[in-house]
Amino acid sequence: MYRRDFDRRGPPPDYGYDRRGPPPPDFGRGGFDDRRLGPPPPGYGGPPLDMPGPAVRSGVVAxxxxxxxxxxxxxxxxxRVFPRLGAHHQLEDFARRGDExxxxxxxxxxxxxxxxxLSDLVKEVQPAARRPMARISFAFIYPDRRGKNVMRQVGAVHATRLGExxxxxxxxxxxxxxxxxxxAIY
Known part of the structure; x- marks a missing residue:
């Protein structure tokens, strides 16, 4: 860029980071698939107290x-729930719509x-989930940006014990x- 172009157009845009190096870790957040990024980075205190969700102020969690x-x-x-004994279904089982x-x-x-x-509803249709030592694991299956299915583990519930x-x-x-x-019912 010539000096006269700089004077006429103003300074170059500020991208928020040095474009010669790697982008910062939070670069690109805010796109279509943000919900799949997982937990926030360490040190993130959450939304303000007037917003829904947990927030941290002075070490106290509200x-x-x-x-x-x-x-x-x-x-x-x-x-649409797909229960199975012993393990989750394979992603290939969901490759074609209508062939689940x-x-x-x-x-x-x-x-x-x-x-x-949801585990109580699964217990109604799967007798193995009613066993006292049964563990029920949940995972979401959804298409990613490229249209390929992805599985994300979201939690596990024990049949008789309370958990987080x-x-x-x-x-x-x-x-x-x-x-x-x-x-998956274990």
Whole structure:
């Protein structure tokens, strides 16, 4: 760029980082598939206290409850659940639409449904999930940016013991309508 071009057009754009080196770790966040990036980087305190979700101030964690969904007024969504004994289904089983595994269970539920609620529904159709020592693992299957299916583990629930994943909701886990739910029963 010639000096006279600089004078006429102004300074070059500031991209927020030195373009000769690698981009900063948070570069590119804010795209289509942000929900799949996983947990925030260490040191991130979360949203401000007036926003939903947990926040950290002075080392104290303040947990904000999501507003409850009125299940009488809000229409439920169709959740396609694929339970299997011993392991999750393979991604190849979902490669072609309409050719999914035959052991599908269709559930109508809401975004505030917890993994514990979903495990109770699985127990109704899978006797092995009712065993006292059973562990039920959940994973979302969804297409990535290239259209290829991806599996993401989202939590596990024990049949008789309470755990930290029991109260996680579909909304908190960034479920989107159209995702499949693979359920492995161990």
């Amino acid at each position: 947990v904000h409850k999501e507003p409850a969904i009125d299940r009488e007024k809000v229409c439920p969504l169709l959740l 595994p035959k052991d599908e269970v269709q559930v109508y539920t809401w975004m505030d449904a917890t993994l514990r609620e 994943d029991d109260s996680k909701t579909l909304k908190q886990l960034n479920f989107q309508t159209g995702d499949f739910l693979s359920v």
